[in-house]
Amino acid sequence: MEGSTYYCDYYNYTNICLDALCDYESISDFATFSAVFLPILYILVFIVGFVGNGLVVCVLLKHCHKSNLTDLCLFNLSVSDLLFLLTLPLHAHATAVSQWVFGNFLCHISGGLRNMGFISSVLFMVLMTLDRYVLIQHAQQASKYRTMKTGMVLSVSVWVLSLCLSLPAFVFTQEVITPEVVTSERITCEPYGDNKLWFEYSIFVTNILGLVFPLSVMVACYSRVIPTLMKIRSVKKHRIVKVIISIMVMFFLFWAPYNITIFLDFLRMEGVLTDSCELYTNLRLSTFVTEIIAFSHCCLNPIIYAFVGQRFMKRSQVMLRKMLPGIRFSSSRDLSDSSFRMSSVTSRTLVTTTAM
DSSP, rough: TOOOESSSSTTTSSSHHHHHHHHHHHHHHHHHIIIIIIIHHHHHHHHHHHHHHHHHHHHHTTGGGOOHHHHHHHHHHHHHHHHHTHHHHHHHHHHHSSEEEEEEHHHHHHHHHHHHHHHHHHHHHHHHHHHHHHHHSSSHHHHOOOOOOHHHHHHHHOOOOOOHHHHHHHOOEEEEOOOTTSSOOOEEEETTOHHHHHHHHHIIIIIIIIIIHHHHHHHHHHHHHHHHHHTTTTTTTHHHHHHHHHHHHHHHHHHHHHHHHHHHHHHHHSSSSSOHHHHHHHHHHHHHHHHHHHHHHHHHIIIIITSSSHHHHEEEEEEHHHHHHHHHOOOOOOOOOOGSSSSSHHHHHHHHHHOO
């Protein structure tokens, strides 16, 4: 097949041949899990994430004339998550039928978009964390720089950087034909293709940029923000601190298992860990399970960064009432839109901080 790779000579960094060489009984449970449960989980994450992030995008677009820097960051974060989620139905189908049937072009595109959505989502979370830090620690100076023009420049910069970092994924993700030792020949869409350098680069980006960097920024910023909030005389400060801690804890819990698993798999492929069919099967199963957990974090982003904001919650309820007139949405208080000048956890934190 044109554009596809057919190989069994890259044992050091591909799992395809181990699928063929390992005893079938050792991977039968994984095959069942992969074909039955994984597609369902992929689709569930896609539906929940698409609805949540799609609602965020719709609400912010409708009220774009009242938007601020926080809203712009939130909008881009949701677009990043949607970009990532769009690839899940393709992989759900490929996992269900154990075959990639969408062609080599879509294989390249899905791999690139998936990587780009992941990187941009992480970078926008980092940007929102830094924005929250500046709002609280340097509130008076922040107003000079927190303009829509600055937000547009930062957003474009993040998208350009994400595209540049994702170019290898667009290039090296490709169709691969499994070796003939497998009972029936099949085609898969492999993120590394036959390029070991890209595999090592992908591991580096996923672990350093995807976990270590954002978690370090969150810990560094929030470790200074929380003491500042605790000095404020407000009944809301404890709730805000809990939300901030929840952001860090959930990010770590959702992403750390996946990053640890793929790093262990990298050590196995490099010969640091003694390779065996049992280790390979356990790590592969762990990779798929932790991957689903990590992917589902994008479903939480709208809840964490948007729906906890009273102004955004009110706007979303108004939109949902128009879209679903037969459903009633409870509201604790009837608040006018002009009562809230900012949205999301970041903005509410600033309001609390400067008002006391």
